[in-house]
Amino acid sequence: MRFHADLHMHSKYARACSRDSDLEQLAAWARRKGVTLMGTGDFTHPAWYGRLRECLVPAEPGLFRLRDDLERAVTGGLPPGLAAGPLRFMLSVEVAAVYRRGGRTRKIHHLVYVPGFDAAEAFNRAAGRAGDLASDGRPVLAMDSRDLLEVVLGCGDGAHLVPAHVWTPWFGLFGSKSGFDTVEECFGDLTGHVFALETGLSSDPAMNRRVSGLDRYRLVSYSDAHSPPRIGRETTVFETDLDYFAVLRALRTGDGHAGSVEFFPEGGRYHLDGHRRCKVRLEPHETRELGGVCPVCGRKLTVGVLSRVEDLADRPEDARPEDAAGFRALVPLLEIVGEVLGVGAGSKRVRTEVDRLTAALGPELVILEETPLGDIAACSPPLAEAVGRLRRGEVSRDPGYDGEYGAIRVSGPGGLDRRDGSDGRDQAGRRSAACEGESDGDA
Structure with a gap:
């Protein structure tokens, strides 16, 4: 089975996150x-847990679905083409490890993943000794990354850790402000238990593959x-059974890891x-010439x-290992319709038009990639x-x-022909506003 996975997101209990981020609305948007x-x-987070x-x-093994009455409530409000097919959840959390080293x-x-609630409870007990879990959906833990990984591994079969948005200056494993130069520096003797890295919005796989x-x-x-x-807005594509352990095997071995959908890194x-x-x-090169100091x-x-x-x-910019998975850069449909x-x-006008398009053509990723x-x-x-233009x-x-x-922006030198798709009349308006951003510093 080929499917898109989005395994990093937040609830309404995380700081700087929407009050609309409850299970029902997250499921409907998925x-x-x-x-x-x-x-x-x-x-x-106790309330979200x-x-x-x-x-x-x-x-399926290690995965969850909405309770029947909630699933009916979500799908009942969607067009048939969006309500069909499975939607599954994997227990996940992003944690901030803050500590002194070197x-x-x-x-x-x-990012921490576990295949069941017993493992989640085990992790929460250990994490609760290193930070206040009720203060933020993304808790700050006074714990070395290596020790955090050890805790995760101790939560049982299948529990695993993926470093998040690894290049982000403030909070990435390779970040310029507080990171390391290698994965080995970060995790030491447990490095062999790390097998995947999240690239973040400001980089793509091609950039990462320059580092052998x-x-x-x-x-x-x-x-x-x-x-x-x-x-x-970014997803990883798998060709596996819909099963926690099948996804885990794909990440460990590469078999079934079919690539990703990316934000254009310049947009991060x-x-x-x-x-x-x-x-x-x-x-x-300009930063280096200035010695890293703002000229103003x-x-x-x-x-x-x-x-x-x-x-x-x-490696040079065009380097690509033979077995590297492919990727495709896309722009969210809301942004494209706003520009159109x-x-x-x-x-509201953009949201209404996107609702019309997805009702007629199917899910956003299908529209952008396949239709x-x-x-x-x-x-x-x-x-x-x-x-x-986007596909090209x-x-x-x-x-x-x-x-x-x-x-x-997808408009060419002459702009786009601004006609409403439903009646063909010209549409006057301002240039599309920039993407609304989160405020946590992630890439």
Whole structure:
């Protein structure tokens, strides 16, 4: 079975996250997007953990589904094409390990996965001794990353850890502010139990493959969604049975790991270097020429993902190992429709149009990846033009830096033919607003 998995997201109990991030709305948006397997997020938070225990029931080995009455409530409000097919949950949480090592304070985010509630309870007991689990859905633990991994491994068969958004300056394993230069430095004698790395929004697999030391790791991409509409902006594609342990085997061996759907890395919040307050954005070579100092205020620049990749790279930009999984870069449908209509992606008009399109054509990821352009044109000619450009990689890129999202646009030199797909009339409006961003510093 081929399916999209989004295994990094947050509930309403995590800081800077939407109050709409409850199970029902997360499930509805996963179906709209075409995500089959999604993480629960935040299982360490007592209130969210209680909600998960109340609302989820066992499905395939290690996976869960919504309770029947909740599933009916979710699918009853969706068009038939979005309500069909399975939707499964994997117990997941992102934790922040904060500790001193090598004379520096380390702040590293990790994703933890377990195949059942008994294992989740075991992890929560240990994590509760290192931090206040009720304070945030993404808890801060006073625990070395190596020791955190040891705790995870002790929670039973199948429990595993994946370093999160590994290049993010502030909280990534390789981040410029508090990270390491190698996975081995971070995990020491337990490095062999790490087999996958999350690339984050500001990098893609091609960038990561410039570092030969990462060849042994499966590269995964997930949304880190802080609100339901952000689900599926990055996914990992699997060709396995819908089964926790089948997914785990694919990550360990590569067999069944079929690649990923990526954010364009320039659209991430930390792709280039810079200083947001001074509106300074720099390429890596410019940062080096300036000695890492902002030319406006004289303070240290935030060194972004591209710079860190270049620091650690031992291969040219076009390098690709023979067995590397493929990937495709996409732009969320809300953003594309906002650009087509000339209004902000968060507007009611955009949401209404996306609802119309997905009701007619199916889930978002299917529209962006597979639906024939002729079928899209029957609903919206300008959208068909935009999706065609996206599939060909004909986009303009305005890179993000120091916490500011970049902008990826699908309009060509002459713009898009702004006609409403339902009646063909011209639509006047402002240029699409930039993607709304989360505020936790993740890439």
